[in-house]
Amino acid sequence: MLIRLQKFLADSGIASRRKAEELIKEGKVKVNGATVTELGLKIDESKDVVLFNNKEVKKSEELEYLLLHKPKGYITTVKDQFGRKSILELIDTENRLFPVGRLDYDTSGLLIITNDGELTYKLTHPKHNVEKTYVALVRGIPSNDKLDKLKKGIKLEEFTTAPAKVKIIETKGPNAVLEIKIREGKNRQVRRMCEAIGHFVIELKRTAIGEIVLSNIKEGEYRSLSQKEIGYLKRI
Structure with missing residues (x-):
């Protein structure tokens, strides 16, 4: 059975499929002795020998x-x-x-x-838009107008966020604890969203991924x- 090289690497526990694609492009993967740098190659996992950093890759038997x-x-x-x-x-x-x-x-x-x-x-x-829930302790207490900006989507440097679900859970002295639910995962996104409305994140915790x-x-x-x-x- 033929399988894409990056999927074979991911199934073997080397890295996620996206990271496996990067490893291929970086020339760290060989198939039957030849270095592969282009994506799209399919291999026969029962016959072809795949090396990562010159060590043979074998498909993981036990998923964890x-x-x-x-x-x-x-x-x-x-x-x-x-x-x-x-x-x-x-x-x-x-x-x-x-x-x-x-x-x-x-x-x-x-x-x-x-x-x-x-x-x-x-x-x-x-494309799967899995909802992720965060609890953020922020400096100050955001107004309803500021929370509405997050709910509608807010402009950051390189993109505008999708609408978020946001509410104040409690206040702690001069600060507030927010529950924020987003379906994206840009770098430091929740922190940047809060900073964009003028409220620096003091502590941040992810409490759920979907129903987990x-x-x-x-x-x-x-x-x-x-x-x-x-x-x-x-x-x-």
Whole structure:
């Protein structure tokens, strides 16, 4: 059976499909001894030999799905030029896993980690518009007019955000706690949205992805997703 090279790499737990495409373009993948840099190549996984960084890639037999409560102070990539800690240091597994999407260094909360490349590709592709819920402690208390700007979509430097669901959960002295639900995932988007209406984010946590909820897991801890949760994510 023929399969696209980037899908084979994703299914093998090397990286998400999108990242696998980057690895191919960077010349880090070989098929039967020849370096491949163009996308679109299909391979026969029963016959062709695929190397990544000169090591043979074998398709992962066991798929793993984890929900991690990411703490602040961790990156969601495998390596970092500044030597910062990676979320993968918190996971005890023999499988090669990668996060579904990202949370920035100073953001905590729900992060799904898996070696299912197909699911990762689906959940991070813009066309699927999976709703993500964040709780943000912001400096000051936004007026209804400012919240309405977020609800309608607000202009940032390079794009206008899609309409968001926003409400004040509570006030803490001079500050407010907002619940913000978005269907996009641009870099630092929630922080930038709040700054655009004049309210700096003090703390930010992601509490849900669709119907998958962070619940009572402590920071730095993780659990396996249930079969019901996995089924839900695959149906999105």
